Amino acid sequence: MTEVFSGLATGFSVALQPFNLMLVLFGCFFGTLIGALPGIGPINGVAILLPIAYSLGFPPESALILLAGIYYGAEYGGRISSILLNVPGDAGAVMTTLDGNPMARNGQAGKALSLSALASFIGGTVAVVLMTAFGPLLAQFGVGFQPSDYVALMIFAFATLASLVGANPIKTLIGAVLGLMLATIGVDSNTGVMRFTFGVPDLLSGIDFLVVVIGLFGMAELFHLVEQQARGAVKSIPVDRTFVSWADILYVRWTLVRASLIGFIVGVLPGTGASVASAVSYGVERRMAAPDDKMFGQGDRRGLAAPEAANNASAGGAMVPMLTLGIPGSGTTAILLGALLMFNITPGPQLFSQHPEIAWGLIASMYIGNVALLVINLPMVGLFARLLTIPQHYLTPLIAILAFIGIYTIVGNPFDLYMIIALGCMGWLLRKLDFSLAPVILGFVLGALFEDNLRRALSISGGDWGILLSTWESYLLYALSMGVVIGPWWRGRPRRRGEGAADKA
Amino acid sequence: MSDRIFAAALGIIVLIYGWIALNTIKAPFQYDPLGPESWPQLLALVMLICLALLLWRPDAAGFDLTQPSALRLLAMLGLLIGYALLFKPLGFILATFAFAALNSRMLGASWRGALAFGFGMGVGGYVISAGLLDLNLPDGPLPGF
Structure with a gap:
């Protein structure tokens, strides 16, 4: 426990430096701004701003604090367009529209916004407190990991990914393997052999992580926006003067506790992020509320508070495996992990001991960011809401220009501009075919790590594959992997049989 | 299918x-x-x-892409490729001006709005990025910072 407190002290001494404090506030503000833009979710926001944040030349802890602030802010801002426009910024915000938008239409827009801000604050704070408590423990567990255990951990990550993300597990796996395959392009770091470069010199060092991120999450989003554009103008509901009351808070207090815990746990699971967390907590809340669940979907306060608390808690939870084991808990943390790797910092069990200023600085900045977001959001929500009226025809070119600036400033090579366009087309096509893109980036980020650990494990054993099943940690992880794959399938079976019976009747 | x-x-x-x-x-x-x-x-x-x-066992989902959407996407793709082609030779200001103006016009802005937006993005973007944030952007034929 003393370790935790001394860590927190280190963290706050980093995060409270005037420069870093400014970056937290700046990141939270811009994150909310980006998140509030209709159709742009946290992952797109972080992706578009990542190269610019990188090229500003900050020390790694400052850059990461800035990015985490943006991520957090974007999770916060996403609710504004969900509530006022009924347009979710990303999959994680879909659940917020279900009850948030009806509340706003019933003349409680101000109340819906302030209640959801409060729910987000509580979710985020619960997550960061749990993270402070359990992060170092998980890191200790990970310190003894052999390369073969890492292989098991990756398998676990991909198993949860396939089982919990997206409707079709096969498509999720295809996405992840596609990411792994993209990561094999370039010179093999162990032997110096060229792989899949086809003699193109620009591909020698592999496809830059930023190029993949911007291509898949910036440019593909752009194509998606252009395609959707014909749907006609959506009308924003004006923010009124209603505000959250103590009675509202007391009414949803247990909802907030449950949703925060669910969000945190789902967030910690590798590969699953805000979308799964908010959907699960909404479902649980609705079932708990029965038979008093008539209002769900028509503006129930619990139905708004649950997904908001859960998705912010999952944002915090997703940081835990990223910082302690080097396995990102969601698509967005995969991007943050890539950002750390760009600074030559490999997150993992040693991060807390080798770079305490980064690990703890980030955690401390999340405490500050949570408070800052609440303070920024309650009075300034009207300003953010005005952003919703930015016409799509200015927003779309703006995204493209930001993406081009970001990519060009990093590498200064026009070849990468074509690469992001090509990857954008690929990402658009994948989305169109109901593939989710988070597994692709997860695969891409983990590719080198996965391969290196597998090769290292087999060199240790001299080529005997039995080493993969040699420690209790690996047994545990394989058992968990089996559990997450078989569990949902097992639970889905009787229900399906029941539905079949109902059809016949 | x-x-x-x-x-x-x-x-x-x-x-x-x-x-x-x-x-x-x-x-x-x-x-x-x-x-x-x-x-x-x-x-x-x-x-x-x-x-x-x-x-x-494919998903049942079809591929619904209306013709106007497809045309707009192709136009968008063309504009992006053009922007990438001209980014270095023309420099950030001119290339961005052309891209932003044409793209916003294509997506439904008025000519006046589109030109003003293009100008703002080109010059404003350059001043903020290259001037304020000290990022590396191509100057092209225009004098840079």
């Missing part, structure tokens, strides 16, 4: 990927049991199994 076409097309790419991994990637000498070719071979195998499963 669209799933099957996609799976088949990706399958061909993966077969080529796998063929390269089997035949052309070789380390001149190595001590480790797994060389640079093993991992791609493994990936190709897993991918082919997944694709076969997708071919066998």
Whole structure:
């Protein structure tokens, strides 16, 4: 426990430096701004701003604090367009529209916004407190990991990914393997052999992580926006003067506790992020509320508070495996992990001991960011809401220009501009075919790590594959992997049989 | 149907990927049991199994793309490629001016709005990025900072 407190002290001494404090506030503000833009979710926001944040030349802890602030802010801002426009910024915000938008239409827009801000604050704070408590423990567990255990951990990550993300597990796996395959392009770091470069010199060092991120999450989003554009103008509901009351808070207090815990746990699971967390907590809340669940979907306060608390808690939870084991808990943390790797910092069990200023600085900045977001959001929500009226025809070119600036400033090579366009087309096509893109980036980020650990494990054993099943940690992880794959399938079976019976009747 | 076409097309790419991994990637000498070719071979195998499963049981979802949407997407693609082509030779200000104005016009802005937006993005973007944030952007024929 003393370790935790001394860590927190280190963290706050980093995060409270005037420069870093400014970056937290700046990141939270811009994150909310980006998140509030209709159709742009946290992952797109972080992706578009990542190269610019990188090229500003900050020390790694400052850059990461800035990015985490943006991520957090974007999770916060996403609710504004969900509530006022009924347009979710990303999959994680879909659940917020279900009850948030009806509340706003019933003349409680101000109340819906302030209640959801409060729910987000509580979710985020619960997550960061749990993270402070359990992060170092998980890191200790990970310190003894052999390369073969890492292989098991990756398998676990991909198993949860396939089982919990997206409707079709096969498509999720295809996405992840596609990411792994993209990561094999370039010179093999162990032997110096060229792989899949086809003699193109620009591909020698592999496809830059930023190029993949911007291509898949910036440019593909752009194509998606252009395609959707014909749907006609959506009308924003004006923010009124209603505000959250103590009675509202007391009414949803247990909802907030449950949703925060669910969000945190789902967030910690590798590969699953805000979308799964908010959907699960909404479902649980609705079932708990029965038979008093008539209002769900028509503006129930619990139905708004649950997904908001859960998705912010999952944002915090997703940081835990990223910082302690080097396995990102969601698509967005995969991007943050890539950002750390760009600074030559490999997150993992040693991060807390080798770079305490980064690990703890980030955690401390999340405490500050949570408070800052609440303070920024309650009075300034009207300003953010005005952003919703930015016409799509200015927003779309703006995204493209930001993406081009970001990519060009990093590498200064026009070849990468074509690469992001090509990857954008690929990402658009994948989305169109109901593939989710988070597994692709997860695969891409983990590719080198996965391969290196597998090769290292087999060199240790001299080529005997039995080493993969040699420690209790690996047994545990394989058992968990089996559990997450078989569990949902097992639970889905009787229900399906029941539905079949109902059809016949 | 669209799933099957996609799976088949990706399958061909993966077969080529796998063929390269089997035949052309070789380390001149190595001590480790797994060389640079093993991992791609493994990936190709897993991918082919997944694709076969997708071919066998595709999702029902169709590929709904209306003609106006498709045309707008093609125009967007063309504009982006043009922007990438001209980014370095014309410099950030001119290329961005042209791209932002044409793109916003294409998506429904008025000519006046589009030109003002293009000007603001080109000059404003340059001043903020290259001037304020000290980022590296191409100057083109115009004098830079």
